[in-house]
Amino acid sequence: MTTPFPQRQWGSPESPPARLANRFAGTRIGSKVIRALTPLDRRVLERTDARYTVLGPIGAPVILLTTTGRRSGQQRTQPLLCVHDGATLYVIGSNFGGAHHPAWTANLLADPNAIVSIAGKRIPVTAARVEGAAAESIFERFVEITGAYAAYRQRTDRELRIFALTRV
Template identity: 35%
Template sequence: MGGDKQGRYVKPDLSLLGTEHVKRYRESGGEVGHIWNGVTALLLTTIGRKSGALRIQPMIYGRDGSDFIVIASKGGSPNHPAWYLNLTSNPSAEIQVKNKIMKVSARVAKGLERERLWDLMTSLWPNYDQYQERTDREIPVVVLTPATF
């Protein structure tokens, strides 16, 4: 998986992060925050599996047809990120891409699809390969499919 990208960790600019990233993205309709460190970012809203509260997380994303692809890396932590656990509990979520808000359904890519999408995402953000090296868990690749009405 992505063998030619090994060792290409690039330290990101962390001046726009977390709640400040969410706030500026929302206020500007994505004019600020959609492009983050040279990649595209969306806002993912999940329902807390314990609290039931809405949780908003800025996420790097890629596209696969009409689907949005995100990676549950948590920087290579041994534990899955809370947003991912929320989606495993309730796969219904919402994303904001620039000024467009849409309902999505989440699923975890497996097998050959996961490999293909992992390669797609590491071509956008090579640091994912290093995050995978930091942990024993297989980092999930999450497919967010927009709802059709």
């Protein structure tokens, strides 16, 4: 049996700040604000071993995903929301509904080995692309976390890449 990933969810997704943040995140202005906060959020998550986020106690499961740059070979770290499913974490390349896939998704396609930081632990993982009906089912779980994902999907013509992360 594969060991489940630790769970870390700061705050409640039902709190008034979380509901407000979720509505705001789905707007174009909200997406720009969150994108601008991403470098600061990455530093906070790195310093707290992925226990706390700049977004505050909004009840969203946040991880740090470290991939290897497909061109540079350098380690690249990105804070992401995830769907936690015991021994599997799912991540989605929404890029806030932008026209292009986020670089980390191309990095995983080139080299599926990565590291997840979650709840104070650094865990080596392997990524596998999720497609078809399975991807649609996982996408709906992301929408349950925040409706912003539905807005992101509507903003772009590209398919939002979803990856399953499992322990090595």
